[in-house]
Amino acid sequence: MRFISSGRHHAVFEFGDLRVVSLRDGYIDMPPSRLRDEEGCALAELPAVVPLTGDNLRLAVNAFFVTDGTRSVLVDTGGSNAWHDPTMGLIYDALAEAGVDRAHITDVAITHRHIDHVGGLIAPDGSEAFARLERVWIGAGDISVFTGRLAPIRDRVVVVSEQVAINDWLTAVPTPGHTPGHTVYEVSSGLGRLLAWGDTVHVPALQFDRPNVAWEYDGDQSQARTARAALLEQLTRPHHFVAGAHLDSPGIGRITPSGAGYALEYLAPPIG
Numbered sequence: 001m002r003f004i005s006s007g008r009h010h011a012v013f014e015f016g017d018l019r020v021v022s023l024r025d026g027y028i029d030m031p032p033s034r035l036r037d038e039e040g041c042a043l044a045e046l047p048a049v050v051p052l053t054g055d056n057l058r059l060a061v062n063a064f065f066v067t068d069g070t071r072s073v074l075v076d077t078g079g080s081n082a083w084h085d086p087t088m089g090l091i092y093d094a095l096a097e098a099g100v101d102r103a104h105i106t107d108v109a110i111t112h113r114h115i116d117h118v119g120g121l122i123a124p125d126g127s128e129a130f131a132r133l134e135r136v137w138i139g140a141g142d143i144s145v146f147t148g149r150l151a152p153i154r155d156r157v158v159v160v161s162e163q164v165a166i167n168d169w170l171t172a173v174p175t176p177g178h179t180p181g182h183t184v185y186e187v188s189s190g191l192g193r194l195l196a197w198g199d200t201v202h203v204p205a206l207q208f209d210r211p212n213v214a215w216e217y218d219g220d221q222s223q224a225r226t227a228r229a230a231l232l233e234q235l236t237r238p239h240h241f242v243a244g245a246h247l248d249s250p251g252i253g254r255i256t257p258s259g260a261g262y263a264l265e266y267l268a269p270p271i272g
């Protein structure tokens with residue numbers, strides 16, 4: 001996988017015959033007390049390597065557009081203006097910057113039901129952000145999100161209840177824990193595999209080194225820990241890469257074993 005170019009809110013990668021575009025939607029600030037130890041308690045001490053913005057952790061919010069030139073899928077959508085703070089919603093600018101016309105996006109794959117991943121289906125003006133949307137994949141445990149603001153999309157939801165091929169280079173893999181329907185999307189090219197995950201890691205500066213650290217909003221912290229451990233181990237294989245919703249933008253890298261945990265090496269310089 002090769003980094004090609006980047007702009008203010010996007011970065012482009014070549015992955016065999018596929019092109020992967022990382023899209024920076026913005027960020028979320030959260031208190032460090034969201035990080036949880038194995039008893040479910042806030043960490044007694046935050047290691048100095050974890051950067052803070054003011055008193056908060058700043059989580060990047062990314063989405064990923066993958067195309068073979070004919071067929072394209074957008075993985076996650078950012079939060080649009082549905083979050084209580086106006087810190088997200090850059091995905092529409094990011095797509096335009098990358099030369100992707102969002103009116104042509106027909107397929108969206110959602111990692112899980114939280115606003116920072118699914119909220120961007122509806123643009124800030126209340127219209128559907130993707131005018132020709134035909135299919136939205138989401139895990140079976142998370143389909144309840146398609147009510148209220150997202151109700152107009154419900155008729156295009158495709159429920160993921162087991163591992164399933166979306167096309168010949170994209171597979172949905174259920175990874176419950178953070179939410180019951182949390183799903184990762186595995187992109188296969190002749191050059192290897194790229195796993196696009198949602199909330200498997202929230203704080204990259206800490207959770208690769210200490211993968212047992214969980215997140216307060218993991219619906220089932222123990223199950224989320226197990227899912228994270230399995231994905232991290234899988235990603236240490238040769239020719240495997242990760243694209244993470246909350247990894248530092250543009251959020252694509254490779255993972256190696258390191259000490260009792262793992263290390264992440266980004267494939268591109270930071271954006272945003």
Ligand SMILES: [Zn+2]
Binds near residue numbers: 114116198199245246
């Ligand atoms: Zn998230």
